Amino acid sequence: MNIEDIARASGVSRSTVSRVINDDPNVSTKTRDRVLEVVKRLNYHPHAAARSLAAGRTRVLGLVIPMGVAALFSDPYFPLLIQGVSAACNARDHSIMLWLADPEYERRTIRQILHGSFIDGVILASQLNDDPIGHALIEGNLPFIHIGRHPTNDTLHYVDVDNLAGAQEAVMHLLRLGRRRIATITGPQNMIAGFDRLAGYEAALRQRGLLVEPELIADGEFSEAGGYVAMRRLLPHHPDAVFTASDMMALGALRAIREIGLRIPDEIALVGFDDMPFAANTTPPLTTIRQPVARTGAIAAETLIDLVAHPQQPPRRILLPTELVIRQSCGALASPSAD
Amino acid sequence: MNIEDIARASGVSRSTVSRVINDDPNVSTKTRDRVLEVVKRLNYHPHAAARSLAAGRTRVLGLVIPMGVAALFSDPYFPLLIQGVSAACNARDHSIMLWLADPEYERRTIRQILHGSFIDGVILASQLNDDPIGHALIEGNLPFIHIGRHPTNDTLHYVDVDNLAGAQEAVMHLLRLGRRRIATITGPQNMIAGFDRLAGYEAALRQRGLLVEPELIADGEFSEAGGYVAMRRLLPHHPDAVFTASDMMALGALRAIREIGLRIPDEIALVGFDDMPFAANTTPPLTTIRQPVARTGAIAAETLIDLVAHPQQPPRRILLPTELVIRQSCGALASPSAD
DNA sequence: AGATCGCCTGGGAGCGCTCCCAAAGCCTGG
DNA sequence: CCAGGCTTTGGGAGCGCTCCCAGGCGATCT
Known part of the structure; x- marks a missing residue:
């Protein structure tokens, strides 16, 4: 089932269905409602690849986690980060493509990411300064954002905690x-x-x-x-x-x-x-x-989506505040109490 | 730059370039080498969306982690699983689309996954019996494999440890x-x-x-x-x-x-x-x-890729062996020794 | 030497969508 | 009642690739 079927079933043209699907305001309320009803009734979902090909956008963000620090990946940090990115993507009708950049495949991975037209932009969750993937991204022309500030290059977009x-x-x-x-x-x-x-x-x-x-x-x-x-x-x-x-x-x-x-x-x-x-x-x-690990991820995703829509912006450098959580190990609490 | 450019630059037709890219054997060694040289020199990468649209396959696997058990996601289990899936995908020229199926968005997510033509198949890392996503997948017609055996339905493909x-x-x-x-x-x-x-x-x-x-x-x-x-x-x-x-x-x-x-x-x-x-x-x-968590993920990915290529197979039910690791907490070791 | 076969190659069609342009319909004002 | 403008709609072209079919060409056989 494709857009043409929906057009036929709702008595409008392909173009109008496309407008409805993409929330184009230039559709009368009556027509929009009719089309939406048909879409729902026939359980129609636009074909992602066709959409990407025609529109030049994929609505997919790449989340790249370089595994130079493989050991750290069993840290609960990454699941939390992914959760944040995922929530933000869900909310904005995007999907996540995950790449664990195994050092061995790194070169291939970089090229695949940069040139494969898989994704609209990259979130680079590198903890390492001067990661080769970071360099490759600078040379490519895909929007990207770092998780973690860059120590020297202040022309880059990043989200980090303070x-x-x-x-x-x-x-x-x-x-x-x-x-x-x-x-x-x-x-x-x-x-x-x-x-x-x-x-x-x-x-x-x-x-x-x-x-x-x-x-x-x-x-x-x-x-x-x-x-x-x-x-x-x-x-x-x-x-x-x-x-x-x-x-x-x-x-x-x-x-x-x-x-x-x-x-x-x-x-x-x-x-x-x-x-x-x-x-x-x-x-x-x-x-x-x-x-705020999850929030870091969410803000990275949101910022990146914005960057895809409006490239050539001055660098976004976002620092999130931290918070002291006092429990027993510091000795501030008089007696051990429930947390 | 597209396939046509490569064809022109190497003096062959679009079709031949396509054959070379896809490892079709019906190309003379001489032609293949020439084309590959041009591909490399011009740093050409086929457009993923166009490929998917024409071929009807995306070379992308969906990894779905239902968040009904959100708390568990900070467990190091998932990073290890993802690592395994990722490695297997890398090795077989596939990518991973990650969905954390937030209960709130679950219904939408399911449909998106099943009908969006984003992916060729699904790895369902559900730990929950009778997960709604599991049911939806059974009704859909996308190949899928469970991580974790299904308690009752033995027509499903799965990978699990014993x-x-x-x-x-x-x-x-x-x-x-x-x-x-x-x-x-x-x-x-x-x-x-x-x-x-x-x-x-x-x-x-x-x-x-x-x-x-x-x-x-x-x-x-x-x-x-x-x-x-x-x-x-x-x-x-x-x-x-x-x-x-x-x-x-x-x-x-x-x-x-x-x-x-x-x-x-x-x-x-x-x-x-x-x-x-x-x-x-x-x-x-x-x-x-x-x-073997990572291995579980890797085998799931490999099996799924196979299932995509050859559907309608009898259910694959794979149980991986476990191994007793003796340290101090059980009392088997005479004296505390280095691990 | 000519017919036959198999190996390679080329080009047309089409995947399902978006974007652009043209045009139809409607409303308003003179 | 008609011109002019705005809103809404329709259809063509094209995104970059794969797949299918047709055909060229050299080797082999009779």
Whole structure:
């Protein structure tokens, strides 16, 4: 069944049916209603490929997740992000094409994406600075938006959370609680989130006139195992608090602390970043910086759809605010209470 | 740039270029090489929509994840599954269209999927029995395959892991270690994985002539929080071991056990299911049943692509084997050792 | 040497839609 | 009552590809 059938069945022309389907205002209410009735009755759905071919738009957004950081993909971050992107696409009659850019296939994937006319635009969920896919996109002529700000190129569109401010708030919170030997477990410094969160840590210390001591900084690679290893390296330096740049790493830190038997928060306070679903259920519950992951995805999708419709806009640089979520691990709450 | 340009540039006809692109054998080696050289030099990529329209195939698979179980989506299970599907699609020159079927949009989504001609087939990653999307697919005429066996309808294609055998092995392992009061924390019984894993638990007990005691069974809803609650309900009945039907729930059980101060595995042994990435890093490391999640996704994709090419096949019912991974939490290892 | 066959190649038709232009219908004002 | 404008409608062309059929050409057989 095609548009011609609908035209015949409702006694109008192909063009009119097309107008109705595409919400063109130049159709009389009477005609529109008649056509819509037929469309519904015959359960007609326009053929996506034909539509794309004729219109030059696919109503599909590409979501590209480079797997250079494959290990991280089992992080709940991505499902949340995808949920946000998906919701925004649903609401605006778009679909998502998902590409996990396996390094091995990366070159092929890039070309396929750029030249295959599959999609109208790309959301690049790269956490890595200077990702080759990012470069390829700059050279292509497909609209695209980054999840995560670009460290140097400020002509690009992006959506990110304010990692620096969030990290700074976390550390300020620990400082307000009287902690003075605050360590940090960082993410990889070639990921902008890792970089910015360390910058936030340093900013907070400086703001209080404290020194940034290198032995209180350890890289935890944004993973549980990395957090554990990093914490074990930090413990000999006797920090009285730790800010971990992700909840996942906080989990590892928690494990290391538990192993040597220090009490949290009395002997060592802990603040994470992300507010992942599990953060409320650790022992003790984790104080952390909440970031709106799903919303980040949704805004990226919406912005991109807008960019497809109106290209050549000045760069959109969107920073979403974070929020400090106080639970037991930081020691701010007098007695352990239900969350 | 289109196929005509390539034809002109390589001195052959449109048809010949099409043959080369589609690996049609009826082209002389000389011509093929010449055309391929031009394709590469001009960086030509066929227009996906035009191709789909003319050929009636899109080379796109739909991956549908119903969000009736939204909470579960932050489980690392889905990223792993998606990774498998993605790898198989990459290898076979297909793409993935992802639909998170939000209950609110479900009806619209179904129709869009079934009639939009977006995709050649559907992978339905529903964990729920009698999912409405499942019903809609049966009525449609698009090839589809389930992730997870269907409890009653055995005319459907599916890929699943052998949940029953896996669970049975887990409980048999505990029995072999001398445990006799073995409890279980189950998944929801309207999910086939939850159902089968409970069946495996029961099968193991019966095999040893032991009674299945209802007070040793509690539903943990496949979540950490649910596992915690379930464990607290089980503890008063003094089990000497617990089989949790997922690692996520094992995490919750672990937390509940730690709170009341029982020693694992001495006083209570614990075996999970999934072998999620975090299972090796719990305290103590979790003995669990490894299931090949990514492989499940890959096989689903491959089977579906085959089904698209050759429809009307007898139902493919594929069960993948699981594997017992012994760590410290079950007490089988004499002394805590590195994993 | 001519007929036959198989291998390659070329071009027409058409997939189902959108976009553009032309024209029909309707209303308003003089 | 007619001109002029706006609203609404119809049909042609074309998006870039695949598929089918026809035909050219060289090799093989008689």
